[in-house]
Amino acid sequence: MKIDDTDRKILDCLAEDGRMSYVDIGKRLNLSRVSIRERVQQLVKNGVIEKFGVVINSELVGKTVSAFFEVECEPSALLSVARNLSKNQSVASCYQMTGPSMLHVHVLVEDFHQLENFTNKELYSMKGITSVNSHILLRRFKSRSGLKL
């Protein structure tokens, strides 16, 4: 499956504004509203566009503490731990990466009290977890949305 230059330009428009109308995208690209709609539907169908979203300011909705957790667990428990973490409402993302740490987990909570609760009640009580290292976000320099890490 290949995407062409026109597809890329449509993706650029939608990355700029996910609610841009097909008419407006068409005007920019000198194409009809219908052909834009068809291409967008095709991009959704073959999975290039995974979803349309909205970028919410986490602090303004009360999630003021952003944290990274490096989670170590017993090797045989890795998959079940990863799945349990993924179901947790406070967990924004959960990755397995090369390097010394088993799971990299991004967490959004309202305050330190919730962070301590998450650490002590969610993580330390989860079967198979052996250690946890956490870091708290001090400053965002860039935070691009649109492409999954």
Add this chain to the structure above:
Amino acid sequence: MKIDDTDRKILDCLAEDGRMSYVDIGKRLNLSRVSIRERVQQLVKNGVIEKFGVVINSELVGKTVSAFFEVECEPSALLSVARNLSKNQSVASCYQMTGPSMLHVHVLVEDFHQLENFTNKELYSMKGITSVNSHILLRRFKSRSGLKL
């Protein structure tokens, strides 16, 4: 500035589908299209909604290598390094966090050759950077869009 329950429900709809029409949101919430539009405009105006976006499958558009970099630099160069990194097209996000590492940087590139190029030509040649540690994504268990980390 406060958001109420109706605002939260609208944000949930838009997180589910950033292109959901105001009519459809209104139907779910038993509100008129106009009041939804006004609330959305208000949420955009006060910064709760930072933007509407689109989640693109990075592998299907050819970005097959996702990497974390922990970047150390001379303390006096931190801000200029952070700003230079933020301008780089391959950099998806750039954070300062508590813990031993100065900058956490997420990078999306097409292959190892680009990753080596990014490391050797972009990072190691940037004035003020003293060391770099990189990790490559092996598996995504959860990757939530909509809320900034």
Add this chain to the structure above:
Amino acid sequence: MKIDDTDRKILDCLAEDGRMSYVDIGKRLNLSRVSIRERVQQLVKNGVIEKFGVVINSELVGKTVSAFFEVECEPSALLSVARNLSKNQSVASCYQMTGPSMLHVHVLVEDFHQLENFTNKELYSMKGITSVNSHILLRRFKSRSGLKL
């Protein structure tokens, strides 16, 4: 609950000298002895003042070795370990913090022999502790009392 500027000035007086009389505080603030006493009683009642204390020179009372311990334990044992440590006479403080270490513990003992005893008999024999890292104080540059860390 809020404290005002007069409260802050009273706290400054007490931080300077915890035994300063209400009369003397009143003179400094141009307030009556009674109103100072009432405000202090209120600050104690609502928990702003946790207690009045005394700063003792630990070396002059024979506590010549100050040490930090980073204590790791099995996740499920964290709370019981923290509580047991907190009951120990040699433990001055016990904190849970972000980062790689589970518990940060400050210990005051009389000499190396007591330190070795504390390590081998108190810590290593405590159920659930898996490893211990210790550092010994060489020099105090600043040691503020009055505010809890």
Add this chain to the structure above:
Amino acid sequence: MKIDDTDRKILDCLAEDGRMSYVDIGKRLNLSRVSIRERVQQLVKNGVIEKFGVVINSELVGKTVSAFFEVECEPSALLSVARNLSKNQSVASCYQMTGPSMLHVHVLVEDFHQLENFTNKELYSMKGITSVNSHILLRRFKSRSGLKL
């Protein structure tokens, strides 16, 4: 210089309540108010009692973020860095300890914004500092006042 058992009992009373009156201490120890006052004055004079203080709940006065910093600097700058840090209002204590880190610094600030400011504007701009590692307090299990660490 030696302290005797009666001195120790007086110190225990004052550690319990730094404002306990000499009359009340005397009653507990079966000694006159005068002899208590003389002994306390002697303990202050020879430095056993460094000061009388007050333990303030840092959160209730708005210091909600407690952090440890491990500060590394150029060896020749160690003393000047330690002295500069000690002058800083946000720094509660500053220690040199055995182990890999040059300076252990305890910091109390109001929020993350101040913490980021302290890190980027106070620390990273201080001549001679080469790296900084920070940890944030999640939970206090024990925090004894009265004895300096």
Add this chain to the structure above:
Amino acid sequence: MKIDDTDRKILDCLAEDGRMSYVDIGKRLNLSRVSIRERVQQLVKNGVIEKFGVVINSELVGKTVSAFFEVECEPSALLSVARNLSKNQSVASCYQMTGPSMLHVHVLVEDFHQLENFTNKELYSMKGITSVNSHILLRRFKSRSGLKL
């Protein structure tokens, strides 16, 4: 057992081209084909030459991901883990070295999917393994064949 200068020159020829004919080696060394053959047979017999091999470009045969794994295991399981790893087709080498890591393992696989599979299905499911740290090759500056590391 000793090797002489002529042996060393023969080894140099074979390191240059493992298929160099005995006649050609003889010409270079001013020796007969027969004496070269006898010396080579002797070098093979006493183990100096372990085998004749071929250096294959791993990327051109589809092995595009080269990785180092540092594998930790329960001490009593070290030998069985090392032997199991050595039987694995993806494992190019497996060493025990001084330093903090128990086993250094070099792995060649076709892509990230295989690497994740190797990590999660081969390593983490192997009895006795407690943790795994992986690094991926970005660039070869030198890769000498002929001498075993």
Add this chain to the structure above:
Amino acid sequence: MKIDDTDRKILDCLAEDGRMSYVDIGKRLNLSRVSIRERVQQLVKNGVIEKFGVVINSELVGKTVSAFFEVECEPSALLSVARNLSKNQSVASCYQMTGPSMLHVHVLVEDFHQLENFTNKELYSMKGITSVNSHILLRRFKSRSGLKL
């Protein structure tokens, strides 16, 4: 460029014995000596076969100490350091990998005296190198030749 199944079988024969005659390979594969020779020449020409080599027992030729070095250098010096190391006779391989270390270097020397010389005279005197970490091989469990790491 693609290789087929017959090519792979020829590579397997040569990996087993790099001096296997084309006649013997042909017998195993039911192909003529000439077609084997042509295919081998083609595999050499397009780079799949990089060279024919010989695996020499490094201890029997007097290289009794095998070591890994993790070499850190100033970022701007990385390429020149890597090239200088690659020219060194004692260096068997030199890689750049993901993770915390800049260069992974494999070294073969005759004894500790040479290793100390290599460390102090070759490495520490090389412009741009900032630190060096070394590990010595204790035991080989598997050491596959034929495929470059």
Add this chain to the structure above:
Amino acid sequence: MKIDDTDRKILDCLAEDGRMSYVDIGKRLNLSRVSIRERVQQLVKNGVIEKFGVVINSELVGKTVSAFFEVECEPSALLSVARNLSKNQSVASCYQMTGPSMLHVHVLVEDFHQLENFTNKELYSMKGITSVNSHILLRRFKSRSGLKL
């Protein structure tokens, strides 16, 4: 128990040459052979002199590999591991120190084969040991005998 200046001078003589005769020491200090003998006997009796020894060149008696091991074990096994290690012929010293490692062990063996044997057969088979980190001596700059570390 106190030692005086004359004692110190005698210790200096014996540190210089442990077999120096009492007559020769007496000449240096302007004291009789008898008074030197009495003081030496007293120093031995009260434990200041633990023993007279001989410094042997370990390489010339075939101990060519000197190594440090950092040994971690289950906390409850620390004392039994330390005692078992102390009984081992290859172990020259075994210390418990502050810092991250439980036991620092100095080992003298004849060659790498013995070192690997010591690691795999003595250490990894000892009940309670969880991990081992080893370093090999490259060069002695100073090695003072006479005072125990």
Add this chain to the structure above:
Amino acid sequence: MKIDDTDRKILDCLAEDGRMSYVDIGKRLNLSRVSIRERVQQLVKNGVIEKFGVVINSELVGKTVSAFFEVECEPSALLSVARNLSKNQSVASCYQMTGPSMLHVHVLVEDFHQLENFTNKELYSMKGITSVNSHILLRRFKSRSGLKL
């Protein structure tokens, strides 16, 4: 140069008691005083016996703090730092080893004040030193004299 079994037995006697008379050694080995003396003189001459010494209890002569320092320096300064450290009276030994640390230094001082002085005035003021990590001895399980590490 070789030593035989009789030499080894003599070394064992001297390791047991460095002042054992040649007569007593001769009795144990069924050899004459003269032949023992000649062999000992030969062992001294060819360097097997480096010196006769005395093992002094460091605490009883006032050296109560034993410490290990891991000293890092600029690579070009390594040799001069090692030589300067070796001249220092408080330094008992100074080694270069494999692993991450450049120099391992053993130090004996009288108390913490001297240790802090040694760290801040001797080490941190020495040109070329970049960082220092220290550990303090808690307990000796074994401390063999006679063989150099």
